[in-house]
Amino acid sequence: METQIIDGKALAIEYQEKIKTQVAKMNRTPTLAVILVGNDPASEIYVRHKRQVAERVGIISELFQLSPITTEEALIAFIQELNANDKVDGILVQLPLPKHINADAVIEAIDPNKDADGLTSANLGHLFVGTPNLVPCTPMACLALIKTVCPILQGKNVVIVGRSKLVGKPLSQLLLDENCTVTQAHSKTVNLKKVCREADILIVAVGKPNLITKSFVKKGTIIIDVGINRLKNKKIVGDVEFDKMIGHVSAITPVPGGVGPMTVTMLLQNTVQIAQKRQKNN
Ligand code: NDP
Numbered sequence: 001m002e003t004q005i006i007d008g009k010a011l012a013i014e015y016q017e018k019i020k021t022q023v024a025k026m027n028r029t030p031t032l033a034v035i036l037v038g039n040d041p042a043s044e045i046y047v048r049h050k051r052q053v054a055e056r057v058g059i060i061s062e063l064f065q066l067s068p069i070t071t072e073e074a075l076i077a078f079i080q081e082l083n084a085n086d087k088v089d090g091i092l093v094q095l096p097l098p099k100h101i102n103a104d105a106v107i108e109a110i111d112p113n114k115d116a117d118g119l120t121s122a123n124l125g126h127l128f129v130g131t132p133n134l135v136p137c138t139p140m141a142c143l144a145l146i147k148t149v150c151p152i153l154q155g156k157n158v159v160i161v162g163r164s165k166l167v168g169k170p171l172s173q174l175l176l177d178e179n180c181t182v183t184q185a186h187s188k189t190v191n192l193k194k195v196c197r198e199a200d201i202l203i204v205a206v207g208k209p210n211l212i213t214k215s216f217v218k219k220g221t222i223i224i225d226v227g228i229n230r231l232k233n234k235k236i237v238g239d240v241e242f243d244k245m246i247g248h249v250s251a252i253t254p255v256p257g258g259v260g261p262m263t264v265t266m267l268l269q270n271t272v273q274i275a276q277k278r279q280k281n282n
Contacts, residue, residue, distance in 0.1 A: 004251040012261035023058040030275035031060040032090040038068035072101045076109040083111040090116030090271035139171035141262035149251040153178040161185045162205035204239040212240040223252040
């Protein structure tokens with residue numbers, strides 16, 4: 001079987017061109033405030049990349065790098081300032097936060113109308129009751145990637161491994177809304193291999209290299225690998241044994257170059273959505 005490698009970078013560039021056109025038509029420049037607490041090297045790389053892509057499409061990205069000893073109260077107070085700042089459209093808090101800060105409380109402090117990551121309970125609630133507003137970026141990225149190889153999703157058996165608030169749970173809702181039959185697996189799932197073998201589309205968002213081997217996957221499946229794992233030799237890999245899937249599955253996303261570039265792009269799409277709504281309301 002010929003396996004199609006789903007090119008997330010190419011799709012991201014296509015989406016970014018559309019975003020750039022939308023931004024050019026606006027009479028104000030969308031602004032994204034990015035908050036980074038501390039100096040975790042991986043987070044610094046992610047933030048730098050997000051800001052570079054933002055600039056490329058004409059979005060102003062302001063970085064606020066706060067000390068690693070910032071208290072939860074101070075961080076929340078800072079977010080409230082950004083909520084009230086008329087110049088700021090989207091707000092993004094780079095995760096993970098240092099251990100002394102409750103990330104859920106911090107996310108909840110973001111004005112849901114400026115929630116570029118779509119992670120506040122208000123926005124997740126909208127998604128779950130069928131009135132989506134700002135939708136989390138990685139699930140939207142996965143859906144866009146799947147649609148490049150499978151435009152009609154109705155009736156497909158989808159298995160999602162992972163049930164985080166960031167990826168697994170909202171993705172499950174997006175795929176239910178596409179009339180898929182969704183199974184959500186997690187660390188307590190019994191016989192993960194058997195569950196995964198039922199999938200027409202298998203999405204893996206766990207964070208464990210080589211968790212999914214060829215024997216977990218029936219021939220012809222579409223695989224979306226969300227995982228990002230840095231090996232001891234510094235190589236970045238996903239959760240799926242990529243090489244072994246070639247010739248066995250119908251399509252697969254690579255890591256890097258699959259879900260990652262599209263996730264960043266969806267963040268910018270959300271920022272433009274916020275800015276357009278604010279422009280209309282002003
Ligand atoms: P979390 O750690 O929040 O969630 C991981 C999920 O995996 C949990 O639901 C957990 O189950 C499940 N899990 C853990 N071990 C197993 C196992 N052995 N079998 C089955 N399920 C298991 O991670 P995130 O959702 O935030 O991220 C997942 C991965 O995706 C990470 O590698 C992260 O770096 C990557 N990521 C990539 C992005 C991108 O842009 N490409 C964006 C966001 C994340 P339980 O709930 O039972 O604990």
